[in-house]
Amino acid sequence: MSLRPAPDASLSAARRSRELADTVGGPVVDVLVVGLGATGAGAALDAAARGLSVVAVDAHDLAFGTSRWSSKLIHGGLRYLASGQFDVAHESAVERGTLMERTAPHLVHAQPFVLPLTPLVSRGQAALAWAGFHAGDALRVAARTARATLPPPRRLSGTETRRLAPALRAGGLRGGLLSWDGRLVDDARLVTAVARTAAAHGARILTRVRALELTGTGARVRDELTGEEGEIRARAVINASGVWAGGLVDGIRIRPSRGTHLVLREQDLGPLPAGLHIPIPGETNRFVLVLPQGDGRVYVGLTDEPVEGDIPDVPEVPETDIGFLLDVLGSVLNLPVRRTDVVGAFAGLRPLLDTSPEGHQGGAARTSDISRRHAVLTSSEGVITVVGGKLTTYRRMAEDAVDAAVAARGLGAGPSSTASLPLVGAASPGALDALEAPRHLVRRYGTEAPAVHALGVRDARLGEPVLPGHPVTGAELLWAVRHEGALDEADVLDRRTRIGVVPADREAALETVRNLVGKGLVRKS
Secondary structure (H helix, E strand, O other): OOOOOOOOOOEOHHHHHHHHHHHOOOOOEEEEEEOOOHHHHHHHHHHHHOOOOEEEEOOOOOOOOHHHOOOOEEOOOHHHHHOOOHHHHHHHHHHHHHHHHHHOOOOEEEEEEEEEOOOOOOHHHHHHHHHHHHHHHHHHHHOOOOOOOOOOOEEEOHHHHHHHOOOEOOOOOOOEEEEEEEEEOOHHHHHHHHHHHHHHOOOEEEOOEEEEEEEOOEEEEEEOOOOOEEEEEEEEEEEOOHHHHHHOOOOOOEOOEEEEEEEEEHHHHOOOOOEEEEEOOOOOOOEEEEEEOOOOEEEEEOOOEEOOOOOOOOOOOOHHHHHHHHHHHHOOEOOOOOHHHEEEEEEEEEOOEOOOOOOOOOOOOOHHHOOOOEEEEEOOOOOEEEEEOOHHHHHHHHHHHHHHHHHHHOOOOOOOOHHHOOOOOOOOHHHHHOOOOOHHHHHHHHHHHHHHHHHHHHOHHHHOEOOOOOOOEHHHHHHHHHHEOOOOHHHHHHHHOOHHHOHHHHHHHHHHHHHHHHHHOOOOO
16 A cells, blocks of 8 residues: 655644544554654654655654754764774765765754864873774775765874863863864754655654554554544554663563763853763763853763663753763863853763573673664564664665565565665755855755745834744744644644754743744643
8 A cells, every 4th residue: 555645745743634534443554663762763764765665753852852952973984993893884984975975964063073082182182092093094984975965084283182172271282183073063963854745745644642452563653733543453563662662562571771962052151163072081982072052051971881671761860970070171172161150951871782691681791882873673473673873874764664674574665775875855955055044044944945945025023033043943943843743832842943952942942832823832831
């Protein structure tokens, strides 16, 4: 059974309501995907692009879980190369190039990083890091990513280092090492673009629909907006629910790892033309990252700590993580960053697959030592679970999961096409540069930026920033409701935009959200 492609990629409350009514208790679909993070949305797109009929559900919103709490980096796999995971490293480099040059060049850009050679970095450590950056460039070459997309590493003088990172302490600074990696303008925006592209290929994207029970032939679900329950029947079921995967399928053991980030105001650190790699004392291959966001904020992360017990919807950030990150940051800065300077913090849980022997959960010494390889597993009932991996490799994870579903269920579908399928808004750099719209909108919406901008031109209120000093405009809030499936205030503030990562900013913007788009929201958060 194949669905006709949707007329456009717009997601809205009205479309959700219509497609939910057609799906629950309706005809059998080819593929049901549970989870609408990066991998789940990717699986929906992969299957729909092959001509299969697809329904994808999530108990919350697009990118509600781990996919909105990343470092916003599209890694080339250097860390995995250092630990001997050559296949994971190469896969990461390939997928990075795919995103930057073909599928999402509007959302993923080259990010420079400086590793400052302070007195805390020995010459031996500096030599090891320099060799690692050259190995990373070799990965770029092997992945056939152009040097124009990602420049090679180079050494910096002390003056050049301070120019790229003025906040660094000058005393004892021997210079720096400059390297490049891919960086998302926003991880949740990537998921939204993938989901909307899937919708444009006919997939039914249903948020606020909780899977209560999975079988190999469908799921019992509940509409979280109305409480109504029903059945979705499918020829194949893909469980892409990340850290919650084990709660839906027996035999899946996840060992979550918490990655914490701090949010600082750029004014407290000064201008940062580049990000920073700050070596963690006592570690040979781990760094704290300082990531300027271009919106007046700077993220500092991240930790890698095991999480025990029940998995929360939204992880809390412990003070120990905040203290650790501030201590490492303070080891290189000219002026200290105090606890009161931290205006926000967030944590994500990595869905690492526990492969230790049954009864010996937690066999690996640290979560940082657990492989980032992904796995596709099939339960005794025929549910296909994809778990592990990382944001950079979401597309490959999705492809492998759909391949498994096609093979297991004998679905009539060809190979994946998503490695060359542009996401909504994608275009060549030249085409993006030629768009008549503000640059910050082009970086977030690509070819849709002129349409977003036009909303603000027609209505001056929508053209104004939602918050003083923050680039998000009222037009973006309205666009989120009309075209990106935002159903409540949290969807708008916490995922379609990043206003909500600073609680004070979130509170200040609430009234604007209610005044500008409140009538279009299904409910308040």
